[in-house]
Amino acid sequence: MSTFVVVGGDAAAMSAASKAKRDDPDLDVVVFERGEWVSYGACGLPYYIKGEIQSLQDLVSVTPEQFREERDIDLHTGHNVVDIDPDEQTVTAESDEGTVVQAYDSLLVATGAAPVMPPIDGLDREGVYTLGSMSDGKELREYVARARSEGDLQQSDSGPACQFLDSCNGPVGIVGGGYIGIEMAEALAANDFEVHLLQRGDRILKAFSEATSETVAEHLAEQDVAVYLDAEVEELAGDDVVDAVVTDDQRVPVEMVLVGTGVRPRTELAEGAGIELGPTGAIATDAYRETNVPDVYAAGDCAEAEHVVTGEPAYVPLALTANRHGRAVGATVAGTPTEGGGVAGTSAVKAFEVEAARTGMLDHEEAREAGFDPITETIEARSRAGYYPEGGTVEVTLTADQESGRVLGGSLLSEYGEGAVHRSHALVGAVTEGITLRELSNYDLAYAPPFNTTWDPVLTAAKVLEGKR
């Protein structure tokens, strides 16, 4: 009888545990999760805070009881793994009930990621939040509920006044213009907060194309979100409670601040066990997600993976990769060595009434470092046939290699519901398979007037960029 131990309880962890047990029911599968929640959809938290999802429980796809009873997985919540001993092949976990030492034959480290805290003062003030866990989500929702009920009781004469809205539940600050910042801008604006979003660089959503960034920023402004670019936040000021975001050149009064400046891999446990990190600072693995330590795997937000364009390690901590790589590890430890595939750096975001997706390599500096000579073009096209009575605009940015014509990356934006995100599926295939602009422009994509123009915008973009080579 062999034992598979999993450290962590979310996407990669529980995908691995479930797949391993399903493929090999004789395997002992033991999971240690330090918190109380397992297998939850953290990506849904902004919509829970917004109020569109009523219970945190709704974000849980499989409950601890189901894992234990239906899937026969030995799941321990409230157990913090403090040590991995690769020589003895054991892990040590601490809980309220004491310390347990568990032997393993194979081990998955799925310790996830933690919010990156920027080097600014005042992060410990009351009213400063991050969104990295279910309990973070709970606290934010409680804040929203509290502020709303106070707003109902009094015409807010305590905190700072609204600058842009006739009435609001108090201005709030968001530090960081990535997808968490933007989804939270939507969630908070929907609850009548006046939202001030501060971005350090010169554009939001910097993983996307410049065109996408600009269009989303314009859309946020239309939605009464105040967007501050090149805003170097120095302090979250206040007494006990935060009352302003202070940058190098201004002071924005707020009643609450959400810090969403990215995440870093949780690697401390792995490092302590001699598990090597890669160039990105996340845990290095091979194509089977095995680390340098035999029989020890790493997957999900704590690990890096090979980029489909360059073949080089990349750190793109997102849900699908965690699920996919966890599942591959589960299959592998159950006896069928399974590669989980690389990452294309694909992501999607809804921002109020627009949607956007990006995949592959868009940044010219990165592309040049990888040996390409990048060219980029952005086109705008109708999302449905021009004569069709509904529809909007799809904006497509493509980046390709000048010399070979190879498609390196893409970024798409449309009104919500007009298909930018699902259309990006075509580009994921293109960057993964390494096809050229001409090959892409010759794809026989689906067409009918209610869905696109005869040449889908993706094809038009490929034609236009090919024409510039």
Place this chain on the structure above:
Amino acid sequence: MSTFVVVGGDAAAMSAASKAKRDDPDLDVVVFERGEWVSYGACGLPYYIKGEIQSLQDLVSVTPEQFREERDIDLHTGHNVVDIDPDEQTVTAESDEGTVVQAYDSLLVATGAAPVMPPIDGLDREGVYTLGSMSDGKELREYVARARSEGDLQQSDSGPACQFLDSCNGPVGIVGGGYIGIEMAEALAANDFEVHLLQRGDRILKAFSEATSETVAEHLAEQDVAVYLDAEVEELAGDDVVDAVVTDDQRVPVEMVLVGTGVRPRTELAEGAGIELGPTGAIATDAYRETNVPDVYAAGDCAEAEHVVTGEPAYVPLALTANRHGRAVGATVAGTPTEGGGVAGTSAVKAFEVEAARTGMLDHEEAREAGFDPITETIEARSRAGYYPEGGTVEVTLTADQESGRVLGGSLLSEYGEGAVHRSHALVGAVTEGITLRELSNYDLAYAPPFNTTWDPVLTAAKVLEGKR
């Protein structure tokens, strides 16, 4: 000075003419179109008849005047080409003004397709329509307008009564359950006609998967369309005017019939010039769309093209291929030999409140003939995250080769707006590049709760079918 002559005036023809002139402004480009309309979106006709598009003119993307004045194309409408002489390199066209003989250096035959008329009696009765041209569209719209205004004036006591609806503009019959039949069912039902759709085989949309066919048929029934399967139509009965569709075992009273039983390539002109047809009965071409006759090209609905899965000739007369191949011919005759790519047999259809797309090879008999050992599976999955407050169901059918795991084809269906059609973009790439189910299931597709589950339904389908190998 070289002359490029184009026979035909729609997608392939005008794409070729425009591209050739743009790439080589010194080229003389002469177009002969026998009708009055050029460069029109025939795919929009059902929505014009439905009443969602107000003018036939709205379906025209570029007018004859624009072609002549802005693009410097010598366009002759009302000119019917009756002869091609490959030895002399001339075409002969007849018009009201007489006969012209035009010399060419290169020639494109883009004569399109004509509706297939099934071998049944009564096709010449009044009230029997097809939908193959702009004038067909005009007649159908006039019929709808006339029936509606008569319906307003009298409680229809003339023609047959409605069977299923409390009131209607008279029952109408549609012979054929392909995309034209289905789009016209929507168009006619929206105008309060009681629609009877008769399909010869045991399912509608037979190019799609059985699952898609069944779900669309159920949806049509929910929309009060009477669907008759295995209905062998023998006669469109009546005196002067059709009044019933008669099958081998029933008689369906109707006031009008639309026959939509597919199209056949118009090849007579080409055949007369010694241009060879391929195994599909359409004009055979090489990868550059050149026929067996040097400097004579064929593209669009009159020509076949190589299927991306088999590499063998296929006849899939659809708008994108016509545009793409026309454009490629234009580039070629202007001096840059250009392949237009193969066909994947991709198509999309909206049927009332559902949307569907298909691509590649789904039919097991065809797949076996091509040397594959096909397996198929259909899955149903949520179109957005389960906890997200909106969304529906995406049904995905995949067909793959048992031995290699190669993805051969797919069929997708969802509620309209839930992304079945745009998601099919992923499968077009998969069948075109010849990737396996495992490779597809490892694709890093975009994910966020408002757009899909963590594993997009396309990925889930790939995983499930891979699990059955």
